[in-house]
Amino acid sequence: MIDVINLRKSFGDMEVLKGIDITINKGDIVAVIGPSGSGKSTFLRCLNCMEDPSGGSIVFKGVDIADMSVDINVHRRHMGMVFQHFNLFNNKTVLQNIMMAPVYLRCQDLKRVKRRNNMTRLRNLFCGSNKTALMPVTETGEQIRNEVREQAMALLRRIGLEDKADVYPSTLSGGQKQRIAIVRSLAMDPDVILFDEPTSALDPEMVGEVLELMKQLARDGMTMVVVTHEMGFAREVANRVVFMDEGRIKEEGNPKEFFENPKEPRLKDFLSKVL
Amino acid sequence: MGNFDQKVNKFIEIFLEEGGYVKVVEGLQNTLLIAVAGLLIGILIGTVIASVRVLPKYRLLPRVLNGICSFYVALFRGTPIVVQLLVFYYVLLPVIGWKITGIQVSVLVFGLNSGAYISEIMRSGIQSVDPGQMEAGRAVGLSFGVSMTKIVIPQAVKNILPTLGNEFISLIKETSVVSFVGAADLYVAFSYIGSSSYEFMVPYLVMALIYIVLVLVISLLVKLMERSLKKSDRRN
DSSP states (O other), X not given: OEEEXXXXXXXXXXXXXXXXXXXXXXXXXXXXXXXXXXXHHHHHHHHTTSSOOSEEEEEETTEETTSTTSOHHHHHTXXXXXXXXXXXXXXXXXXXXXXXXXXXXXXHHHHHHHHHHHHHHHXXXXXXXXXXXXXXXXXXXXXXXXXXXXXHHHHHHHTTOGGGTTSOGGGSOHHHHHHHHHHHHHTTOOSEEEEESTTTTSOHHHHHHHHHHHHHHHHTTOEEEEEOSOHHHHHHTOSEEEEEETTEXXXXXXXXXXXXXXXXHHHHHHHHHHO | OXXXXXXXXXXXXXXXXXXXXXXXXXXXXXXHHHHHHHHHHHHHHHHHHHHHHTSOOSSHHHHHHHHHHHHHHHHHHSSOHHHHHHIIIIIIHHHHTOOOOHHHHHHHHHHHHXXXXXXXXXXXXXXXXXXXXXXXXXXXXXXXXXXXXXXXXXXXXXXXXXXXXXHHHHHHHHGGGGGGGTOOOHHHHHHHHHHHHTOOHHHHHHHHHHHHHHHHHHHHHHHHHHHHHGGGTOOO
């Protein structure tokens, strides 16, 4: 689904990613591990062009999104992202957080269709016989809003937080915030979700509930790329583990082989420190 | 001070019986109109400029826009407001052949002027919002503009509300120079009362009182607004 070809990224003179090649298939759960400063977060943020790549290409469903002329916003709808610090919208309630993007973007699409229909109607006035057909308008803004609200409430029920729908994020615990952030990206019905160290800012007690939700997603067949320090998660849930160091992918493999029989000396060293 | 009572009586006489209050009400209206309209225009201009100045700058267009905005801010912060009023009224508008009244010129100039100041206030407000908020907006597929207007700016405004209140207060006070271009504000009204009685002490005292009351009322309103906007910070 995502083909990364020779991806490079520099900040000024600092080259952080020095040519990364990887293919992420549908249903893959890729855990990216590595020492800090190895470029794993930058790699993840390049995947949805949160950081614009300096070179190389990222082909997502057949389109090179590293190309600056592509409208990245369209592609980001299909790529969820979950941040280390949750980044829930502080001025919105939990429900608004989840509903905002789907409602806004679908209403925007609806408006675009209506505008185009109006243009077609105008053109039809002058065309006489060969009229162009109108595009179908099947829903109203109100219907979209209701539909998204139901979907959002269903998602909240799934994580057991439906009673928190109308509170502001400042009243929630870290674990609750992160689960809502995950649900917020789920509400866009994405093809892949990128996780940027989702449990690093949490109290140890709350790590479990977030990992449990991520495991559920994995069982449902969601494609996930997870930058993490949770070796347990990488070993149990991921089907591929990637080790990054100094801006390159140093080793990649299935978790069993990766953890039991590491080849790269740097990886052996790293694993001996974290396990 | 023996004749202070006399002065007060004289003032009251002119104020009530010779139509002084009509002038004062008119002046108060104009003062408020210029300050409020100026503030609204200023917020509009300031928000746009601030948004431009926080755009990522690796493409040409944002850089050019940024240059224009810096120039604008430097121009309006670098000259006194009286000079701006005079230049607009006697130089710029006659040159382009626009006939507008002193009050309209004042609204325009105060709007442009406070736009320059508010842009800096707004920029600091936008920069005080966690960059993660913008990132989260972009990550769900919203554009820069939408993330800015729906997520970042509402939070920024909450942070800068006290400073914006300050700006409004100083605007109200600065409007006392609009008589330079012939707009009839509070100062003009009280000068009129003073000069028709040859007695300036009481009218100017009353004028000072009115300004103070105005400012106190505004501070109170700002405080109330702040409290209602704080609701998303509360931990209930």
